[in-house]
Amino acid sequence: MSIRIKDFLEELKSYLKLDPLTEKQIIKELSTYFQDKMEEFKGKGLSENEAIRAAIESFGRARNIAKLAYQAHSSGSFTDALLAALPHFLVAGLFASHLWQNFGVLMGMLIVFVMVTLFGWWIGRPRWIYTWIGYSLSPSVIGTYLMIPIFNSTISELAHQDVSMQKIWIALGIFLFFVFTVWIFIYTIIRVIRRDWILVTLMLVHLPIIGGWLLTLEQKGGLLNADLAVLHFANVPMAITLLVLGLASASFIRLRSRPMKVGALMIIGPIALSLFVYAVIGYPGMLRLLGVSLLMLIFLLAPALLDMWLTRFFRNRKAW
Amino acid sequence: MRGIFSKYSPELLKGSTYCLLLYIIKREPLYGYKIIKEIERRSNGYLKFKEGTIYPALHRLERDGLINGKWENVPGEQDKKQERRYYYITKKGVRALAKMMSQWRGFVNAVNLVLEPSRG
Numbered sequence: 001m002s003i004r005i006k007d008f009l010e011e012l013k014s015y016l017k018l019d020p021l022t023e024k025q026i027i028k029e030l031s032t033y034f035q036d037k038m039e040e041f042k043g044k045g046l047s048e049n050e051a052i053r054a055a056i057e058s059f060g061r062a063r064n065i066a067k068l069a070y071q072a073h074s075s076g077s078f079t080d081a082l083l084a085a086l087p088h089f090l091v092a093g094l095f096a097s098h099l100w101q102n103f104g105v106l107m108g109m110l111i112v113f114v115m116v117t118l119f120g121w122w123i124g125r126p127r128w129i130y131t132w133i134g135y136s137l138s139p140s141v142i143g144t145y146l147m148i149p150i151f152n153s154t155i156s157e158l159a160h161q162d163v164s165m166q167k168i169w170i171a172l173g174i175f176l177f178f179v180f181t182v183w184i185f186i187y188t189i190i191r192v193i194r195r196d197w198i199l200v201t202l203m204l205v206h207l208p209i210i211g212g213w214l215l216t217l218e219q220k221g222g223l224l225n226a227d228l229a230v231l232h233f234a235n236v237p238m239a240i241t242l243l244v245l246g247l248a249s250a251s252f253i254r255l256r257s258r259p260m261k262v263g264a265l266m267i268i269g270p271i272a273l274s275l276f277v278y279a280v281i282g283y284p285g286m287l288r289l290l291g292v293s294l295l296m297l298i299f300l301l302a303p304a305l306l307d308m309w310l311t312r313f314f315r316n317r318k319a320w
Numbered sequence: 321m322r323g324i325f326s327k328y329s330p331e332l333l334k335g336s337t338y339c340l341l342l343y344i345i346k347r348e349p350l351y352g353y354k355i356i357k358e359i360e361r362r363s364n365g366y367l368k369f370k371e372g373t374i375y376p377a378l379h380r381l382e383r384d385g386l387i388n389g390k391w392e393n394v395p396g397e398q399d400k401k402q403e404r405r406y407y408y409i410t411k412k413g414v415r416a417l418a419k420m421m422s423q424w425r426g427f428v429n430a431v432n433l434v435l436e437p438s439r440g
Contacts, residue, residue, distance in 0.1 A: 028405075029352065059371050065373065068377075071380075075383075
């Protein structure tokens with residue numbers, strides 16, 4: 001097949017943003033079309049170059065065809081939608097039942113998230129996997145947040161000549177955990193963003209909510225230091241907010257049009273965070289509420305900016 | 321006038337694409353390129369698509385369970401085997417086609433009644 005047609009199909013593929021197996025099947029089928037079309041034009045006496053130009057011309061614009069193909073393939077089944085919403089619902093259940101304070105249940109759920117994520121990754125990253133990946137990453141973020149004060153105090157003690165092997169090991173262990181968290185985040189985000197930046201948004205949409213929850217708990221003494229009974233006040237708002245995110249994720253999977261998918265997350269995400277803030281601390285004033293929504297929107301759009309930057313950065317590298 | 325017609329005529333084609341595809345596939349299982357050629361041939365070259373749009377339309381029919389796609393080998397240049405994705409109509413597709421054709425006939429009748437009342 002000619003390089004120009006290969007380039008055309010590559011361009012089309014770059015607009016598809018579907019799962020790798022579907023993309024492969026589509027490109028394979030379209031390349032058979034070009035084989036037949038080239039033969040047809042050559043049979044009519046056109047030169048190789050003329051046949052290529054005519055075949056591409058009669059096919060239509062890559063972006064338009066990719067958009068139609070995306071619409072034909074992007075909508076998931078109800079099962080996909082339910083599976084995508086399930087992690088949000090499970091964690092909402094943990095908050096509603098106050099079971100998030102039970103370490104055994106928490107670990108059990110984390111194991112389930114990680115196992116489902118690994119399974120989904122192994123079978124080719126189906127469309128429902130991204131929320132599971134997001135929740136599998138969450139403990140490392142929360143862990144990092146909780147360990148920062150311990151790390152700071154350990155380093156401070158070591159700096160003040162209070163050196164012991166135990167403290168060195170603690171500091172080293174926490175440092176390695178930080179490195180691991182950063183690595184796993186960067187690795188996952190880059191792998192997912194190569195498919196579509198909006199999937200990174202879908203994957204991480206709950207993190208600002210969890211961040212907001214942790215900051216709220218700080219006012220009551222913090223997750224590790226406060227009396228657990230005091231921390232119950234945020235359970236119901238968290239459960240409701242996560243239910244809303246679950247519904248947003250399910251809608252995302254079911255919707256066909258990409259702008260609608262983006263819109264669903266960009267609208268529901270800020271509303272969910274604002275609702276949480278309103279439910280936990282009361283009405284903070286219109287300006288603050290708008291500020292919170294704007295911050296959430298920036299967070300949700302950050303993958304798009306990262307994608308633009310990465311695409312530019314790797315434009316000249318074949319590996320991207 | 322021709323400009324105005326060519327602006328609106330793609331909408332007519334768009335509305336009948338799925339019906340045309342199902343009909344062609346029902347007559348004989350074919351692959352994308354052959355389906356395009358068959359529609360062109362049967363319409364004496366009147367119905368012309370941007371050919372790339374046929375594939376998403378086929379995929380949409382397949383997603384809705386109206387047709388099934390299957391990779392099959394066909395003889396190619398110098399007897400080398402080439403794979404092509406053949407589409408087969410399903411039972412659901414046959415039922416949908418019957419409905420579409422009846423809707424199409426109703427639509428054509430209604431349009432004729434408006435445009436050519438003397439015929440009615």
